[in-house]
Amino acid sequence: MSQDSHKCHCKSPTDRSAGPDVRDPPRSDGGVALCGACRDKKTCRLGLISERLDETGTAWFELRCPKDHEGGPNVAHGGWTASVLDECLGHVPLLQGVLSVTAELAVSFIKPVPIERPVEVRARIERREGSRIYISGEMVLLPGRAVLARGKGTWIARDRTHFAHFENWLAEQDSMSGANQVALTKARA
Ligand SMILES: CCCCCCCCCCCC(=O)SCCNC(=O)CCNC(=O)[C@H](O)C(C)(C)COP(=O)(O)OP(=O)(O)OC[C@H]1O[C@@H](n2cnc3c(N)ncnc32)[C@H](O)[C@@H]1OP(=O)(O)O
Numbered sequence: 694m695s696q697d698s699h700k701c702h703c704k705s706p707t708d709r710s711a712g713p714d715v716r717d718p719p720r721s722d723g724g725v726a727l728c729g730a731c732r733d734k735k736t737c738r739l740g741l742i743s744e745r746l747d748e749t750g751t752a753w754f755e756l757r758c759p760k761d762h763e764g765g766p767n768v769a770h771g772g773w774t775a776s777v778l779d780e781c782l783g784h785v786p787l788l789q790g791v792l793s794v795t796a797e798l799a800v801s802f803i804k805p806v807p808i809e810r811p812v813e814v815r816a817r818i819e820r821r822e823g824s825r826i827y828i829s830g831e832m833v834l835l836p837g838r839a840v841l842a843r844g845k846g847t848w849i850a851r852d853r854t855h856f857a858h859f860e861n862w863l864a865e866q867d868s869m870s871g872a873n874q875v876a877l878t879k880a881r882a
Contacts, residue, residue: 694823695779698860704829715787715790715791715792715853716790718787719732719735721735721736721737721741721742722735722736723741723742723743723744723755724744724745725741725742725743725744725754726744726746726784726787726788728780730765736755738759738778739753739756739762739773739776739777739780740756740757740758740759740762740777741754741756741777741780742754742756742757743789744781744784745788745794746785746788746789748874750785750789750816750817750818751815751816751817752784752785752788752815752816752817752830753813753814753815754781754784754813754814754816755811755812755813755814755817756777756808756811756812756813756814757808757810757811757812758777758806758807758808758810758812759808759809760809762807762808764879765805767807767808768805768807768808769805769806769807769808770799771800771802773806774800774802774806774832774841774842775798775830775844777814777832778798778800778814778832778842778844779798779844779846779865780794781814781816781830782795782798782816782828782829782830782845782846782848783795783828783842783848784816785816785817785818785828785830786818786826786828786848786850786862791826791850791856791870792850792851792852792853793826793848793849793850793851794848794851794855795846795847795848796825796846796847796848797846797847798844798845798846798867799844799845799846800842800843800844800866801842801843801844802841802842803841803842803843804834804839804841804842805841806834806841806842807834807879810834810835810859811830811835812833812834812835812841813832813833813835813838814830814831814832814833815830815831815833816828816829816830816831816844817830819828819845824849824850824851825846825847825848825849825850826847826848826849826850827841827846827847827848828845828846828847828848829845829846829857830843830844830845831843831844832844836837868882
C-alpha cells in the first residue's frame with residue numbers, strides 16, 4: 694500500500710509511524726484534531742474543546758485547563774500553558790491541510806491561568822519562508838478577554854514520511870549504541 698493511500702487511524706506504533714493523514718485526522722466530538730496519545734481517548738487531554746479556522750486564516754480554540762494540570766493553587770502549571778500554545782499554534786497549518794513540527798517556541802506568561810475556566814486561544818500564520826512557517830497566538834480569559842499568555846514560534850512543514858524517517862534514525866542510534874556496547878565489552882575483556 695502506498696503511503697498516500699494509507700488511512701492512518703492506526704493503533705500499533707509501527708502503523709502510527711506511517712504518518713498521520715492531515716486531510717482526515719482523528720477528531721474529538723468537538724472537532725479537535727487529536728494527537729497520538731489522545732486518539733484512543735477521543736478527547737484532548739490538554740482540555741481543547743473546539744477549533745475552527747475563520748475566513749481570514751485566524752484559528753480559534755475553546756478550552757479549559759483540566760484540574761489535573763494544576764500547578765500553583767487553582768492555576769495551571771506553566772507546562773500546560775506552553776503545551777497548549779504548542780498544540781494550538783501547530784494546528785493552524787494543520788487546519789489548512791499542512792503537517793508541521795515545532796522547531797522553536799517562545800512563550801510569555803502574562804497572568805496565571807485559572808483552572809476549569811473558559812479560555813480562548815487565537816492564532817495565525819505570520820509568514821512563510823521555504824518550509825518555515827512563523828506562527829503567533831495568544832490565550833485570553835473569557836468572557837473579558839484579558840491576555841493570559843502569548844506564544845510565537847517556527848514550525849517546519851513536513852510530509853507524512855517525517856515519522857518514518859525518525860524511526861529509521863532511531864534504529865541507527867540504537868544499532869550504534871549496540872555496537873559501542875560490544876566494543877566496550879571487548880575492550881574490558
Ligand atoms: C493528522 C494529524 C493529527 C493531529 C496531530 C498531529 C500530530 C503530529 C504533529 C505533532 C507536532 C509536534 O508535537 S512537534 C513535536 C516537537 N517538535 C519536534 O519533534 C521536531 C524535532 N525536530 C525535527 O524533527 C527537526 O529538527 C526539524 C524537522 C525541525 C528540522 O529537521 P532538519 O533535518 O534540520 O530539516 P532541514 O531539511 O535541514 O531543514 C528544514 C528547514 O527547517 C529549518 N530549521 C531547522 N531547524 C530549525 C530551527 N530550530 N529553527 C528554525 N528553523 C529551523 C531549516 O533552516 C530549513 O529551512 P528551509 O531551508 O526549508 O527554509
